[in-house]
């Protein structure tokens with residue numbers, strides 16, 4: 055173990071290089087929590103880009119949420135000087151997010167590099183996202199540098215996992231570098247290895263400029279900051295540039311490199327990675343994956359196509375206080391400036407009032423957006439249970455797309471298509487049985503199983519996405535004592551026997567509770583919701599039936615008994631006819647309320663019924679008290 059040799063490192067620093075042969079563009083890919091951000095921190099320190107005083111943990115994770123949760127959401131690119139022998143090089147490091155929801159960010163970042171450091175925790179070994187990211191890197195023809203991290207941990211088994219890694223990517227286990235992002239051990243050798251192995255970028259400096267946008271972020275003061283990798287030609291300040299997908303032109307107000315804060319430069323040439331500022335105010339005008347060219351001398355072809363990130367999971371977001379609706383709309387508009395993957399449309403719900411149906415990349419994305427709305431914009435929100443997108447064939451041969459279960463068409467319908475994913479689960483082999491049981495219960499179809507080593511197994515399943523988005527990951531973790539890891543990618547759709555279950559309160563459908571579920575699970579869902587609501591809704595002056603129904607067929611029922619108000623309490627003695635009159639009136643009143651179907655449901659009951667976690671049951675108790 056050696057301390058971080060800051061003095062030694064400083065002596066190796068040379069001025070930034072710009073010639074392509076002196077550039078190395080690389081990224082670090084790893085399973086979540088295997089230590090990418092920590093390793094990036096050490097590299098920043100070792101190359102002298104950030105000095106020890108200014109250093110803070112996870113330097114590149116700039117969002118508060120990123121720091122608190124210890125995860126990377128947005129990609130970051132930093133230029134670092136590094137000398138090998140007498141030669142000065144410039145290394146562009148692109149830190150990428152590790153979570154499945156943000157895979158599209160990873161693949162864009164990979165396209166901007168020639169090499170990838172494949173980082174594996176030496177105490178954990180290969181995990182599901184190690185594989186997923188490795189395959190993405192191989193698809194992009196990147197040179198892979200295998201590295202075992204966290205060798206300072208007492209539980210580290212670098213030799214064992216070096217074998218595993220070599221088995222996976224080929225080569226000699228001895229070529230696997232061993233580092234500790236925490237102590238800095240081995241990081242210097244890794245930087246040397248990057249210079250040695252990662253190919254220099256190639257491109258034609260004389261051609262019209264082509265630069266790929268791999269990230270776009272919104273900055274309150276500067277507008278949109280666009281991160282690019284120049285492939286051909288060069289981009290210079292004050293010239294007009296064009297976005298090739300939209301043909302929109304903008305003036306290049308500023309161009310530069312990040313090291314580690316933005317440093318304006320006189321331009322960016324072949325192979326260089328940096329940022330552009332054009333004064334646009336919306337990230338949608340500077341789309342990730344688009345190609346930037348000179349407006350005056352445009353390139354003929356754009357770089358490899360890109361696809362917009364597609365929302366996979368939808369949920370309704372409603373302000374708890376109805377008067378916050380305009381504030382929620384403004385907040386979503388602002389977030390959208392910085393998150394091109396966010397989609398929303400206004401919707402109204404009988405139960406929850408005015409709100410939005412929002413599309414997300416996955417559950418973590420949903421959680422993060424919700425948390426940012428609550429925290430950065432001070433809003434209190436309710437979100438409805440997340441659901442996936444269904445395509446429903448109608449009798450007239452048209453197909454409707456359903457993003458909100460309450461809009462599921464009634465009457466006679468043809469096939470219902472649901473999205474499916476290819477899931478890869480890595481776990482110690484003792485958990486095979488538990489994982490199979492879980493996946494079968496979730497309508498999974500086992501595709502294959504491989505042993506990575508004697509005690510680690512990789513299982514591949516096709517699963518309906520709807521079964522994954524709910525509590526699959528939590529259940530997987532609890533059944534495998536936290537040892538299993540999961541990665542999944544959407545691979546299309548399948549026809550399934552799905553039905554819409556409605557929940558009726560006194561004969562009226564409560565839209566927020568409708569769900570699309572598999573036929574075999576409809577009854578269980580109906581009973582679960584009816585029982586939950588019975589506990590949550592306070593007794594009324596009249597009897598309230600709670601029913602679960604598929605179309606007009608009732609599949610479950612609970613009843614909230616009426617409280618019989620003692621209308622005679624104030625009648626001391628007196629004549630019986632008066633009493634009778636009062637009782638008659640009460641009966642009529644009850645009848646009227648029944649026909650109007652007015653049930654007093656405290657909003658807290660809706661919130662509690664919609665949340666499936668422990669906090670939900672606490673809300674439930676609070677709601678009942680009120």
Ligand SMILES: Nc1nc2c(ncn2[C@@H]2O[C@H](COP(=O)(O)OP(=O)(O)OP(=O)(O)O)[C@@H](O)[C@H]2O)c(=O)[nH]1
Nearest residue numbers: 086087088089090091092125126152204234235236
């Ligand atoms: N002991 C030890 N702990 C480390 C080392 N590197 C990282 N860690 C710890 O591992 C945890 C995860 O590290 P991060 O750097 O946040 O991991 P990451 O891969 O960037 O995570 P994401 O950004 O969420 O993908 C943190 O608690 C680090 O302190 C190391 O070399 N040794």
